[in-house]
Amino acid sequence: MSDANTQAVEKYRNNFLKEVSERVEEGDWVKMCMQCGVCSGSCPLGSAWAHPPQEIFMMIRAGKREEVLTSDSMWMCTSCYNCIVRCPRKLPITHIMHGLANYAHRLGLAPKNQPTRVLGTLFWNNAIQNGRINELKFSLALYFKDGFSQGIKNALAMKDAGLGLLKAKRLNPFEIFGGHGCKGKKGIHAMLKKAQEIEARRKNFTA
Amino acid sequence: MAKKEYAFYPGCSSQKGASASNYLTSVNAMCETLDIKLTEIPDWNCCGASIGYAEGGELPRHVMNARNFALAEDNLPGQQIVATCAACWLGARETKERLDASSQLMADTNEALKEAGLNYKGGADVRHMVEVLIEDFGYDELKKPVVKSLEGIKFAGYVGCQTNRPFGIDGESFENPVYLDKLVEMVGGEAIAAYDQKVTCCGGALAFSEPEKSQKQIKDIVESAYDHGAEMIVTPCPLCQANVEIYQSDVNKRYGTKFNIPVLYYSQLMTVAYGGSAKQAGLDGQLIKASKLEQIASKK
Numbered sequence: 001m002s003d004a005n006t007q008a009v010e011k012y013r014n015n016f017l018k019e020v021s022e023r024v025e026e027g028d029w030v031k032m033c034m035q036c037g038v039c040s041g042s043c044p045l046g047s048a049w050a051h052p053p054q055e056i057f058m059m060i061r062a063g064k065r066e067e068v069l070t071s072d073s074m075w076m077c078t079s080c081y082n083c084i085v086r087c088p089r090k091l092p093i094t095h096i097m098h099g100l101a102n103y104a105h106r107l108g109l110a111p112k113n114q115p116t117r118v119l120g121t122l123f124w125n126n127a128i129q130n131g132r133i134n135e136l137k138f139s140l141a142l143y144f145k146d147g148f149s150q151g152i153k154n155a156l157a158m159k160d161a162g163l164g165l166l167k168a169k170r171l172n173p174f175e176i177f178g179g180h181g182c183k184g185k186k187g188i189h190a191m192l193k194k195a196q197e198i199e200a201r202r203k204n205f206t207a
Numbered sequence: 208m209a210k211k212e213y214a215f216y217p218g219c220s221s222q223k224g225a226s227a228s229n230y231l232t233s234v235n236a237m238c239e240t241l242d243i244k245l246t247e248i249p250d251w252n253c254c255g256a257s258i259g260y261a262e263g264g265e266l267p268r269h270v271m272n273a274r275n276f277a278l279a280e281d282n283l284p285g286q287q288i289v290a291t292c293a294a295c296w297l298g299a300r301e302t303k304e305r306l307d308a309s310s311q312l313m314a315d316t317n318e319a320l321k322e323a324g325l326n327y328k329g330g331a332d333v334r335h336m337v338e339v340l341i342e343d344f345g346y347d348e349l350k351k352p353v354v355k356s357l358e359g360i361k362f363a364g365y366v367g368c369q370t371n372r373p374f375g376i377d378g379e380s381f382e383n384p385v386y387l388d389k390l391v392e393m394v395g396g397e398a399i400a401a402y403d404q405k406v407t408c409c410g411g412a413l414a415f416s417e418p419e420k421s422q423k424q425i426k427d428i429v430e431s432a433y434d435h436g437a438e439m440i441v442t443p444c445p446l447c448q449a450n451v452e453i454y455q456s457d458v459n460k461r462y463g464t465k466f467n468i469p470v471l472y473y474s475q476l477m478t479v480a481y482g483g484s485a486k487q488a489g490l491d492g493q494l495i496k497a498s499k500l501e502q503i504a505s506k507k
Contacts, residue, residue, distance in 0.1 A: 025265045044408040048420045078421070079257035080408035081372035085381045094373075098260035105261060119416035120261020127253040128263075128271075133219035135226055142415055161453045164494040165226065172224025180222050182252050187323030191274065192267050195319040199266040202315070 002108040004205060009065075011204070016065040023203045025099030026092045033057040039083035039093050049073040053083060053093050056100070069109040074101040075116040106205070118145055128192060131182025136175035211343060214283040214331065215245035216275060216299065218292035219253050220445045227292070227445035229492025233474040234291050234336065236487040240352050240478075241344065245289065248279045254298035257369070258412040269312065270319045272302035276333075277325040288333045291474075293369035293444035296335040300374055303333050337443050337473070338376055341386055346393050354482040355506065356395030360499055362476075363402045363437035364388045365428060367447035371406055382406065390473050391441060394480035404431040409450040418457065425451055426458045429466045439497055440470045448472060452494050469497035479504045 012019040020027040033054065040052030051059060051073045059068050074097045083093040101117070104110035110117050119142060126138045143158070144151030155162070165171035172179065182188060199205070220227040221234075238245055252275060253259075255268040263271075276299075279288050290296035306313045306329060317326055340349055364387035371379070376386050384406065388398035407428050410421025428451055432440050442448050452470040459466055471493070478488035485504040490497055 025260075044410075044424055045413070045420055048417075075261075076413070076417075076420070078368075078408050078411035078413050078424075080368040080411065082368070082408070084373045099265070102260050102262075102264055106264070115416040116258075116413055117261055119412060120258045123256065123258050123412070124262035127219075127255065127259065131250075131252040132222070133225075133253050133256075135220070139415075160456055161494070165453070168229070168492045168494055169224060170226050170228055170492055175224065180219070180225075182250050184250050184252075184323060187325075188252060188271075188274065190322035191270055191319045191325075194322045195267040195270040195315075196264070198315045198318060199264055202266075 005107040005109060008107060014063050016063045016068070017061050019065070020060050020100070020103075023205075024096065024103045026095040027099055029091045029096060030057050030060050032089050032091055034089060036088060038086050038088065039091075042082040042086050043076075044078060044080055044082065045076045049076050053097060056097075066109075068100065069104040069107065070111065072111045072114045074098075074104070075110070075114050077101070118142075128188065129185075130178070130180070131185045131188050132180045134175050134179045134181075136171060136173065136179070140176075210242045210244060211339075212244040212246065212286055213289040213334075213339065214279040214286040215247045216251055216279075216288050216290040216295055217247060218290060218295035218445075220292060220449075226449050229489030230291060230445055230448070230472050230474065232487065232489035232492070233472055233478045233483075236478040236483045237474045237481065240481040240483075241349070243339075246283055246286070248275055248288070249282050250278060251275050254295045256294045256298065256412070259298075266312075266315055266319065268298070269302045269305060270316055272299045273306065273316045273320055273327045274323060274325060275299065276303070276331060277320055277327040280328055280330050281325070286331065288331050289336055289339055290333065291336045291445075293335070293367065294446060296333065297369045297374065300333040335370060335376075335443075337370060337386065340390075341376060346389055349390075349477070350393050352482075353394055353480045355480055355503055357391075357476060357480055357500070357503060358395045359397075361397045361399060361436055361438050362391045362441045363399050363432035363435060363439070364391055364405055365402075365432070365440045365442045365447060365451065365470075366405050367442055367444045368406070368408045368411070369446075370443045387441065387443065387473060391476065394476050396476065399432075399435045399437050402431060402435050402437065404428045409447045411446060411450075414450045414454060418454070419461075421450075422454060422458050422461055425454050426462055426464065429455060429458065429468055430464070432468060433466070437468070438499065440468055441473055441476060442470060443473055455495065467495055469493055469495045469500075471497055471500070475500070
């Protein structure tokens, strides 16, 4: 168990709703859910969720901490915002799902090889390295996340699309040598470091 | 026509050699005709996109967007920020609203921005190019420069998610927005009013990470376009465009279908209707060629 997780368990004991309320982005809204199920019914990937949003909200209130934070359900969110615009109580459901996913990731409880978790990490790290996304490096990192031979297989499977994009000048092979980026990337790194410090302070994260 | 100026936030996918570079090509041509001056925000950075939450967390994401706002305020004072990418617009506008609503978040953001030598005062609005076209110009004004009609082409107007939800275009319904259909009709094309997949999600970032789940979305979007007799799909979103165009061959393999439908941007339609060449409209950037549109573009 990670230090951050042990600390959270001790701090909040059996009050998972309080923990979510204080530490998860927009988590305070969970208590407003009236269990109508419109969010679950509106979700494009609803059938792929072990626990759709409405169920996740009830599980939070029932104190099912472990089940919620280790679930891969929140990672099925495609950020389409259907749930938000349809929710009769105007809960920011998309943000709560993002917040829960991020919190589970931060505590080290989210399923290790959950592909969207891996994708999200690769994406963010790629974006902040130079301040802008390097699409070529990002795609390659994703293809090769499970090792070299699987990477070759993945790249070959996407060969036609890749060549098509190359031909259409929508993929630049020279991006591998650096590509686009911000001049002020040092400042970006410093500012993000500070933002992480502030966030940890506000939400009482230890690690 | 009054010349309008905006601080432009193109986003990573619109850069040269990136997946939506043809979108930017057509936006530039369209804006030239409409006398819209877009000045790129100097040294703008990535918005974090929809998937940034997983690793980035809350404040770092807002700080990334706020850096762009601060740069716009410093370098292009008084100008509204305009994004062409749906995710850039959504991410930036979310940040703007959250910062406006919380003085604590604003203070935290500025504490972080200071490290980059910047300060955000909370000025400029964040708008999508489509909003600007419809609200600052209006359909009648946008129609004036049309010199070639796209008559005879049937378009499925695929609005997708993020230009539609949660903000959308003022006065439009989330379930059945009609602005894209109106833009199609404005350039002389035939909009398929009964296209039932117009606001379906394309799978977003999950098209990369969990294709077996998200390709069903793409299949439904393309299939319905065919069922309603569409010859092309048109969209305002770079990720919708990329997912629906690039993965059609994968969807064909997975489902035994034979889809091969061009997916275009509204700005490409407008550029051709305004008399621009195929190259100016970025049609050379299509993986699935929009031949009928190329023919119209090459007509004298």
